[in-house]
Amino acid sequence: MKYTKKIIIGLLLISSLVIATAATWFYSRVDSALPLLNTTRTVYGLSDTAIIERDELGIATIKAQNRIDIAIATGFVHAQERFFQMDLLRRNSAGELSSLFGEQAVNYDKSIRRHRFRDKARAIVAQLPLAQAELLKAYTRGVNQGLKFLRGVPFEYLLLQQEPVNWSEEDSMLAIFSMYIDLQYHDGKRERTLGLMKAVLSGDVYAFLNPKGSLWDAAIDGSQYQASPMPSSPWPAASAKVANNTSTMAQNRYQVSEFPGSNNWAVSGKLTQTGSAIVANDMHLGIRVPNTWYRASFEYPIDTKTIKVTGATLPGTPTMVVGSNGNIAWGFTNSYGDYSDIIQLELSNDGKRYKTPNGYKAFSYEKEIIAVKDQQAVEIDVQETIWGPVIGEDHQGNLLAYRWVAHDKEAVNLTGVELELAQTVTQAFDVAARSGIPAQNMMVGDKAGNIGWTIMGPLPKKVGEVGDTPSNWANGDNAWQGYLSPEEYPRVINPSHNRLWTANSRVVGGDMLTKIGNGGYALGARSKQIRDNLMALESVNEQALLDIGLDDRGLFLSRWQQFLLDEVLTEQAIANKPLFIEAKEILTKETTLAATTDSVAYRLVRNFRLNVRDSVFSQLNDTLTNLDDSFNFRSIRHQIETPLWQLVSQQPTNFLMRPEASWQALFEKALTQTIADMLISPDEEKQSLAQATWGQLNTTKIQHPLSRAVPILGYWLDMPSSALSGDTYMPKVQGKSFGASERMVVSPGFEEHGIFHMPTSQAGHPWSPYYGKGHQDWEQGKPSAFLPGKTRYTLTLNNY
Structure with missing residues (x-):
């Protein structure tokens, strides 16, 4: 009996030692993946020293001597804070999630592979203008060095038993393609x-x-x-x-009737005390940990001027998505125009060819190999036409092909970086009409008090009976004939009532609507409520515009x-x-x-x-x-x-x-x-x-992607559940895991009075000192600063 007791005690001691050793190892590996905060590193490619200052919330101010060095430093900090999020974006649009998550992602990957976005991303990178190509190379260099300078792999890869794969230039294009998938129909x-x-x-x-x-x-x-x-x-x-x-x-x-989109509105300088316009923007997306956006401020000289632009970036890309540069402020809502069409194919008798304006053509086929974690790879053949991939059959068995802006080289570019230098609404309009992003309602205001709306992103030029329903393009009467030139873009500037607004519903009518089309607009209830709130304002400041965004009346x-x-x-x-x-x-x-709790x-x-x-x-x-x-x-x-x-x-x-x-x-x-x-x-x-x-x-459930698969992780990774006001058909859009992925109210030139909310926080690592900070302000609608606060952490990146 004593002998048995000793064996049991010995086994317990050994088990405890093994568990303690494993826990210590795991703790050290997770801890080693924390981003660098207060230190100095030497980074290849920098022309001079770059500084990354973070405030108490982790908001980054990136200072460098030129825009290329800003891109390197941005890539560095994105990789340190958000590499797993970036990895999901590129794999999502490339149809490569199965290599991380196994068989459960195969069907999704199959549905995405027919768009062959990785091939398209490579082609786009190859034809980028020189300045954009250099910016992308610099950002990619920064990402891979940021990943290398982590003392351990991001913790998500430990749990998945995987190793992160280095970033490539095409991956940034894939990150933008992921936004196409999120904001437009990829399946018609x-x-x-x-x-x-x-x-x-x-x-x-x-x-x-x-x-x-x-x-x-x-x-x-x-x-x-x-x-x-x-x-x-x-x-x-x-x-x-x-x-x-x-x-x-x-x-x-x-x-909840989730509708990825957003609200934005603006008032001209004629209604403000400063004479500068004020722009408000809240982008509605699915909310998870970490958040879609990463807050940042860029500072760099050009000639005798110092450029300072503040707002939100998308990890995976080197540009400022929304924000203010002191001269203009801009924001977006999803436009829901008609940017894709389904073509009914007319087949030959043997079914192997389809009719085109130039006669019958044979289908082309591209083999796609999907790597699957712990299993054999899956092969699929993508059937393609001159218009796009075959996506299925209609109820009568007719094959259907898909024509989509996202398939063209015009879909993605980095022209949006020019907004950092724009000084007027008109200049911003010019940038918008040349930009490659999923087409958005762009709201912009400038320091002189002007406000304007336009579409940012490519607009196809359509002819014939091309619209809401599938049509036959075989004889050439129905077609796309390139894209609108900047001069042809719809735009509204300085309306007589000095107010503008959009909320995913129809924004304009007549000829402008014809150019944009209807891709499934939201009902105008949010737009109407925002418009009426704006018209009721007599005294306009940042708080008054934030209050419109927090309006939860039903x-x-x-x-x-x-x-x-x-x-x-x-x-x-x-x-x-x-x-x-x-x-x-x-x-x-x-x-x-009212949708109060x-x-x-x-x-x-x-x-x-x-x-x-x-x-x-x-x-x-x-x-x-x-x-x-x-x-x-x-x-x-x-x-x-x-x-x-x-x-x-x-x-x-x-x-x-x-x-x-x-x-x-x-x-x-x-x-x-x-x-x-x-x-x-x-x-x-x-x-x-x-x-x-x-x-x-309406109690929030904002989770990290991995905690859904391993619920026990939610204790460390997920945001606390909270009952929140708001719903779908009102300005304050709020669901369990859906709502404003950011709220911004800012007047160019007066950014110190601006307001910025963001859920979940800057951090991607649960042990970060600012993990979850700022989330409560977002929940409660408490005004929090647009500009970064007092510097708490300083990371210095030296050049070789």
């Missing part, structure tokens, strides 16, 4: 969805479900387009084959609240239904609906609308999905509000796809479902209706 889902609807629905029904405009329109040029009238003929009934299917919409009933849902009170919760409907009576009392008390009324109205929407269109959705699995209701979810409201307010009898016996029955069933869901807490416990607040549902 919206156009395929509309194409199916147009093919199987009558013309009046299709027009009704795809309206040109609505009462929410708030274009900066005042243009208005009307909604389509209610169809007069009976709507088609769902086929018996799918009539009893569970709607795919209802399976994700209360999922004006979009006000009519739905009134509809519930007047049309659904009638005396007859609430009789002998205590929960309906309680719901009516809750809705009556909250006269101004303590609001029960907001959650009730919001979720009722979603349940009504899903019920009204459930059979249509199931029927179309059964015809073609590429049908994607989510791609048209915002435009559907206009026909939805017409249906519920007019309650037509010719709508044969209604799943309930009467409209009232549909509404009551939706409300019953809404309340039933609210009576269950997030912990799956029963609760009262009064406890079911919006904040309970």
Whole structure:
């Protein structure tokens, strides 16, 4: 017995020693991947000394003697702080995630490989103008030296049991291609969805479900387009084959309608005390740890001037994305123009060739090899046409090819670096029209007080019947004929009311709209609320514009609240239904609906609308999905509000796809479902209706990519969960892991009064002294400085 006891004790001691040794080793490896903060290093390629100063939040001020050295230092600090994030960006667009994450990423990689972005990135690098090529080489050199000077690999690679691969010049192009994937359709889902609807629905029904405009329109040029009238003929009934299917919409009933995009707005100097314009910008993206952006300030001399530009950079690229240089301030929202088209291919009898304006051509094929972690590589053949890759078939079995701006050499360049030197709105417009980024609504204001809007990024020049739905390009009538010249770009400068705004909805009409097209605009509810807030301002400063961005009033849902009170919760409907009576009392008390964390009324109205929407269109959705699995209701979810409201307010009898016996029955069933869901807490416990607040549902879940796979890591890596106000159809866009990836309010020349919020913090390493710092200001909307604060850490990079 004693002998056995000694063996057990010995084994325990040995086990403890092994565990302690492993923990010490792991701790030392993780610790060694912390970025350099207070030290000096010698870096190859610098022409002179470069200084990287960081404040308490880790915001970097990079000082050098020329722009090339700024690029080297920027690459150095990006690699030290964010290399794994950069790696994900390049692998995402190259279709190379499987080599990190294994088999689970293979299907995604297959869908991306058909675009062959790595080959396109190499081709773009080869034809960059000399100055941009030198900038890119310098940045790449800085990245690889920043990675080398880490004492250990970034901690993510330890967990994945991988080694980081050096950065290449083409990888920066791939980082921008990742933004194309995030901000535009890479699979043509919206156009395929509309194409199916147009093919199987009558013309009046299709027009009704795809309206040109609505009462929410708030274009900066005042243009208005009307909604389509209610169809007069009976709507088609769902086929018996799918009539009893569970709607795919209802399976994700209360999922936030995330819409990568943003808000921005500006006021001219005629409304400010300084005479300088003020620009506000908040870019809406999925939020994870670390954040998309990296805050920085660049300082370098040109001739007798010192250039100082401050804002947000994208790790993986050497340019300032949004910010202010003392003369201009600029920001972006996703424009949602029409930058891709689907071509219906006309095949030869043997199916091996497709018709073009120059006769039949054989398909070309490119072999793509996908490396898969711990498994054999996967080979795929990408089938290509003169217009782009084949992406699938329509509901009739016709092959479809994809024409997309992202496939052309005009898609990506580094021309945006010239914004650092621009001094006026007009000069910024010139840069915008020559830049290669996913086309954005650019809002710019200058120190002289001018404000302007334009598109930054390539705009294709289209001819023929090329638009919302797939078309045949075989005879040459339908085509792209290059890209718009800078002189042809749409632009608005200094409107008479001295205010501009965009929020992913239609910005302009007429000829300007024709040039941009409609790639799936957001409903104009956010734009309208921002516009009205701007027009109500008499005294304008940075705080007043920040307040607009934090506006969480649910004006979009006000009519739905009134509809519930007047049309659904009638005396007859609430009789002998205590929960309906309680719901009516809750809705009556909250006269101004707002997405505040303590609001029960907001959650009730919001979720009722979603349940009504899903019920009204459930059979249509199931029927179309059964015809073609590429049908994607989510791609048209915002435009559907206009026909939805017409249906519920007019309650037509010719709508044969209604799943309930009467409209009232549909509404009551939706409300019953809404309340039933609210009576269950997030912990799956029963609760009262009064406890079911919006904040309970809108609680953040901002995670590191690896903590999703290994939940225990979340304790160290993820941001604390918080109930936050805000939602989709209001200026303060906020979801569980979606919202403002930054908020910026700044007046050029008066940056010391500017405001900047960013979630999660600068840091990518959980042991960084500023990990998570600044996140609380973002959560609470507390004004925090645009400019970097007092220097806390100084890193000196010497030249050889």
